[in-house]
Structure formats: C-alpha cells, structure tokens
Amino acid sequence: AQSVAQPEDQVNVAEGNPLTVKCTYSVSGNPYLFWYVQYPNRGLQFLLKYITGDNLVKGSYGFEAEFNKSQTSFHLKKPSALVSDSALYFCAVRDMAGRRALTFGSGTRLQVQP
Amino acid sequence: DSGVTQTPKHLITATGQRVTLRCSPRSGDLSVYWYQQSLDQGLQFLIQYYNGEERAKGNILERFSAQQFPDLHSELNLSSLELGDSALYFCASSVVGQGNTGELFFGEGSRLTVL
Numbered sequence A: 001a002q003s004v005a006q007p008e009d010q011v012n013v014a015e016g017n018p019l020t021v022k023c024t025y026s027v028s029g030n031p032y033l034f035w036y037v038q039y040p041n042r043g044l045q046f047l048l049k050y051i052t053g054d055n056l057v058k059g060s061y062g063f064e065a066e067f068n069k070s071q072t073s074f075h076l077k078k079p080s081a082l083v084s085d086s087a088l089y090f091c092a093v094r095d096m097a098g099r100r101a102l103t104f105g106s107g108t109r110l111q112v113q114p
Numbered sequence B: 001d002s003g004v005t006q007t008p009k010h011l012i013t014a015t016g017q018r019v020t021l022r023c024s025p026r027s028g029d030l031s032v033y034w035y036q037q038s039l040d041q042g043l044q045f046l047i048q049y050y051n052g053e054e055r056a057k058g059n060i061l062e063r064f065s066a067q068q069f070p071d072l073h074s075e076l077n078l079s080s081l082e083l084g085d086s087a088l089y090f091c092a093s094s095v096v097g098q099g100n101t102g103e104l105f106f107g108e109g110s111r112l113t114v115l
Helices: none
Strands: A003-005 A010-014 A019-021 A024-026 A031-038 A044-050 A056-058 A064-068 A073-078 A087-095 A102-104 A108-113 B005-007 B010-013 B019-024 B031-038 B042-050 B053-057 B064-068 B074-078 B087-094 B110-114
Touching: A003 A087, A003 A102, A010 A019, A019 A108, A024 A073, A024 A087, A031 A064, A031 A073, A044 A056, A044 A064, A073 A087, A102 B042, B005 B087, B010 B019, B019 B087, B019 B110, B031 B074, B042 B064, B042 B074, B074 B087
Parallel strands: A010 A108, B010 B110
Antiparallel strands: A003 A024, A019 A073, A031 A044, A031 A087, A056 A064, A064 A073, A087 A102, A087 A108, B005 B019, B019 B074, B031 B042, B031 B087, B042 B053, B064 B074, B087 B110
16 A cells, blocks of 8 residues: 655744755555645645656756655655745655555645744 | 646535536647546545546545546546535646646536535
C-alpha cells in the first residue's frame, strides 16, 4: 500500500525567510509525487509534481520540491516566503502499478508572519 | 478555476436523510474521483470512475454510492446520513491515457453538514 507522511501539523516562518514543508512517502516501485495547496474554503490547487528526471522540481508561485530517493522524501521549499503563502499544503503519492487515485498526507498548515 | 464544477456548494440536512452531490469534470477528462475531507480523517479517497465504469474503490461506506453518466458527469449519493458524515466532499478529474502524468484537478467541494 502507498502512504505519505507529513510530520509537521504546522510550520511557522517569517515573511522573506526560506520555508520547507516536509513529506516522506512509501510506495512500491517508482513514485509519482505531488504537492497541492488549499486556501480556506477552496479546493486543492496543484503546485508541482515529480515524475522522473531532475530531482529538483519547480512549480507554481515560486515553489520547488526536492526528490530524494534514498530518504524517500519530497520536501516542498520556497526561497522567500510571502504572507499570501499561508495555507494548508498536502503532499500526495500515486502508485504507478495500480489505481490512479492519489493518496494524500495529513496536511501541513503554513503560517507566514509579516 | 480548475474547470471542475461541483454542486451544491453547501448542504445542511438531518440524520437519516439522503443527499446527492454532483460533479462535472474538466472538458475532455474521462476520469472522476471522489474524496472526503474531514478534520479527523484528512483527505480520504472514496471512489474513481473512468468513462462510466467504476475503476477503483477506496474507503467508501456501503451507505454511499456513485455513478458516472454518459456525459461524464458524476453523482455521489450519501444515504442514511450520520453526524460523522459531515465533511467537505471533493470531486477531481484527470486526463487518462497517453500523456497522463497523474495530477488531479479538484473542484471547490460540497460542504455537507448533518444535524
């Protein structure tokens, strides 16, 4: 079975500072990995994905994520946080061998202070 | 705007009742997924349909059922509602086939409150 762990319920960072939101995964074979963001009372918005190739993936709104196969991690990063980045972030994994539904982590609330 | 449309946005009903949630996928997407988001369970995959056929099942209760129609819209039926069914229900769609890299596109959700 595939699974995703987001070890931090909340991450607090000051505006202008770099941010990292952590994610580790477990899946049979090679993973497809995703990050989504959810703003209050909204649906999930796709940020970025890792399929294959370069371990550093760039996505929307200046976010990037680093795939590390040996550590089974896919941490979300941004060099300089904005107050408007405050939201709920979800990491997800797709199992390539079976069904196409994504399995999501529990979510990490990012709070960026001015 | 993801292109996925869900109705109704909000729904308040009583225990024991039955409701139907509707989803229209993005134009051209053949696959529809239903997820439930609650405070204690997070985002749970319920069921997937592809071109009218059930493709995968997740943690869907027997009281819940879904279908996908020939025009590709989907409905999620929730019956004998309990207080614990109160949640945000999301529909998502994706391209399936060559070129599909797996990302789902989510609607804004239907918030169900069971009193």
